[in-house]
Amino acid sequence: MTEIILELKKLRKNFGGVVAVDHMDLTVESGSITSMIGPNGAGKTTIFNLITGFLKPSAGNILYRNTDISGMKPHVIARKAIARTFQNVQVFPQMTVLENVMVGRHIRSKSGFIISVLVPPFCRREDKKNRTDAEKWLDYVGLGHESDKTAGSLSLGNQRKLEIARALAMEPKIILLDEPASGLNARETVVMGRLIEKIRKMDITVVLVEHDMELVMDISDQIGVINFGRCIATGNPAEIQSNPEVIAAYLGE
Amino acid sequence: MESGGFTDFLQFIFMGLQRGCIYALVAMGFNIIYSATGVINFAQGEFVVLGGLMMVTLTTGFGLSIVFAFLISTLFVTIIGILMERCTINPVKKPTVLRLIIITIAVSILLKGVAMIIWGKGSHYMRHFSGSDPFVIAGATILPQTLWIIGILGVIVVAFVVFFNLTMTGKSMRACAINRDAACLAGINDRNMVMLSFALSAGIGAVAGIIVTPIIQMDYARGALLGLKGFGVAVVGGLGNSLGAVIAGILVGVLEALSGGYISSHYMDAIALLILLLVLFVRPSGLFGSSEASRLKEF
Incomplete structure (x- = not known):
């Protein structure tokens, strides 16, 4: 059995009355590429902010290699070899x-x-x-x-x-990529996909938030579908593509 | 001493250089903390005073050598800077720029009061580093102490450039000033960088106080005017731009000395503030500042 590197347990974050993430459970296997997909505003970036310590969870835990890192400061979490990029680049x-x-x-x-x-x-x-x-x-x-x-x-x-x-x-042992392909043209997106696979080959676990479905389906081992702050489905690309709940969330049926 | 047009001019330039170097050092102190936090530290002038007064006590009171006293005084004020950050800036729950600035004003009043209790209200004299017999150049005189001041400013500027460009800690401080979130993500402890900025800033302030004391005779209340001039110079040079601060410092110092000599010495201090006003009207981001750098920083 492969080792679990990151585990979200009943994670919850609310901003006043607005619940951004609720009852979020997700396990990430070491050495895998895990993608989170979902409509805009579903809470994907909030989850990244919770994992990297920019936000404190309202409830629930974040286990990284079996230790609870929820609520730690960003620079402390970074020192545990968790790296991240931003949706709007921060250089x-x-x-x-x-x-x-x-x-x-x-x-x-x-x-x-x-x-x-x-x-x-x-x-x-x-x-x-x-x-x-x-x-x-x-x-x-x-x-x-x-x-x-x-x-x-x-x-x-x-x-x-x-x-x-x-x-x-x-x-890092794990890298969180927040929409690495947004704003890139088709050719650049292909290059980005290859780069992500190259990173995984170095035995670095990748967690990806991405809207480009072709890229996600192409490279992911596991996909988590987020809607209204909840994880409504997890599975490999083929399972996700045929999941009725996912189709409903995406097509609004 | 004979007096001619050129000799007078040269004399004013020498005097201006000496004042300008001190302003530049004070302004650099303002810039370090401003870059790291977006805050103007109003206790900067007090760092200068403490450095000077400590130097007087160690050399005149305890009879230490200049070099030794220089190091201890600088270290002493650096520690004061660290204590100031850890005790008054770091614990603030929701730090906003305005709150922190008000805190620095409070600290400056506190330090001034403590300095008055310890060193009294009188002026303190200290001997020059290497004699007070002036050199004569083309009829104008320049004190050895002035050469020390210029030299030490030079050394500090070089050390500054090396530190911020060639060391990891320096790079991390710059990164933190540019983008705090991204720096934290790279594992940089932003609060430690803020503490380091107070330490460096206090250290540079102390050096300014130490080297100027033989010339101006230090007393506990000098901080306000020195701080004000230094702040003006930092703004003229472009807040956060330390090379700009050096050029602006020397510019303001020389213009002050020239106007003191040719117009009236009563207006000397007013000239510095007049330059500050003119720059703020014409180029609000300072002579060497970019408009981007002048945007308000979040703590």
């Missing part, structure tokens, strides 16, 4: 592409402020290592030739790749 526009990825190395670098001031040679050696690591990840996502540009000058598609490179530089 550091004024910094160079390379520096953006180096920031992702933050949790993997040992030298804090004191060491970087007092022990320059050690710090420089580590800086060099961070730099080559960052270059490696840029090559991996196909941005190696853009490293000296400022991140703000990249196209949207490349900013998404940059965000993924920064996330990968953290050497």
